[in-house]
Amino acid sequence: MSGISVEGLWKAYPSAENRDEVLVALEDVSLEVGEREFVCVLGPSGCGKSTLLRIAAGLEKPSLGTVETQSRPSVVFQEHGVFPWLTVAENVAYPLRLRRVPRAARRARVAELLELVGLTEFAGYYPSQISGGMRQRTSVARALADDGNVLLMDEPFGALDEQTRVALQQELLRIWEQTEKSVLFITHSVDEALTLADRVVVMSHRPGRIIAEVEIPFGRPRDIIELRRDPRYGEITYQLWNLLEGDTAAEEVVPQ
Numbered sequence: 001m002s003g004i005s006v007e008g009l010w011k012a013y014p015s016a017e018n019r020d021e022v023l024v025a026l027e028d029v030s031l032e033v034g035e036r037e038f039v040c041v042l043g044p045s046g047c048g049k050s051t052l053l054r055i056a057a058g059l060e061k062p063s064l065g066t067v068e069t070q071s072r073p074s075v076v077f078q079e080h081g082v083f084p085w086l087t088v089a090e091n092v093a094y095p096l097r098l099r100r101v102p103r104a105a106r107r108a109r110v111a112e113l114l115e116l117v118g119l120t121e122f123a124g125y126y127p128s129q130i131s132g133g134m135r136q137r138t139s140v141a142r143a144l145a146d147d148g149n150v151l152l153m154d155e156p157f158g159a160l161d162e163q164t165r166v167a168l169q170q171e172l173l174r175i176w177e178q179t180e181k182s183v184l185f186i187t188h189s190v191d192e193a194l195t196l197a198d199r200v201v202v203m204s205h206r207p208g209r210i211i212a213e214v215e216i217p218f219g220r221p222r223d224i225i226e227l228r229r230d231p232r233y234g235e236i237t238y239q240l241w242n243l244l245e246g247d248t249a250a251e252e253v254v255p256q
């Protein structure tokens with residue numbers, strides 16, 4: 001079975017302007033994320049990416065269609081994903097507490113996860129006392145503390161400066177390569193999508209439809225700085241931009 005399976009998803013919201021009308025946010029969206037696959041959904045602002053993710057997370061109901069996930073998904077949002085009243089370690093421990101993991105096992109797992117995301121020294125800090133990048137690392141560590149193998153990420157690095165973003169992308173890949181997780185990652189950044197993904201699903205302007213799927217030929221493990229020297233990087237960037245601009249002539253096979 002695949003990690004995530006989305007079938008014929010439609011979502012309409014009541015129009016804010018006219019009570020008799022609806023706003024179609026998603027139009028017949030179907031996609032699969034294989035086991036241990038990393039799929040990025042790339043699309044312009046307002047095309048329904050977050051709606052798709054919220055439905056996949058079970059936070060919203062579709063108007064039509066189905067989403068199946070191999071296990072209950074863990075979610076990382078762009079911001080406000082950590083509890084401000086808990087320390088970094090308590091945030092990471094939260095899903096373990098919910099599952100009633102015994103204290104000693106919980107401590108060991110939290111220590112392991114903090115080590116993985118480089119926050120061991122900040123275990124006792126509160127979110128207001130750490131940087132935005134550290135808060136997002138806390139959020140990633142907390143999602144990893146869930147025992148499921150489906151990870152949904154909604155522009156988790158979107159609010160960060162570029163250097164921090166690239167550092168966290170590299171870290172995420174390093175961590176993900178050590179796990180069994182299937183990832184659906186939402187982004188509006190062409191660079192981010194082709195840097196992280198095995199496959200990029202491109203969405204149109206609203207109503208969000210899937211207009212193309214692009215296989216990313218770079219192997220694993222990936223060094224995301226080195227990638228930028230690969231001639232295919234420029235080719236795929238060009239192809240993705242053309243797709244976003246609605247240039248159908250760009251829907252060719254990615255050069256290998």
Ligand SMILES: Nc1ncnc2c1ncn2[C@@H]1O[C@H](COP(=O)(O)OP(=O)(O)OP(=O)(O)O)[C@@H](O)[C@H]1O
Pocket residue numbers: 013014023025043044045046047048049050051052188206
């Ligand atoms: N709860 C809601 N009620 C009404 N309309 C909504 C609701 N949530 C989203 N929409 C509309 O659905 C469309 C898609 O929104 P969504 O947030 O999914 O887009 P997005 O691609 O994630 O955008 P961005 O990249 O800017 O975050 C937008 O036109 C938005 O106004």
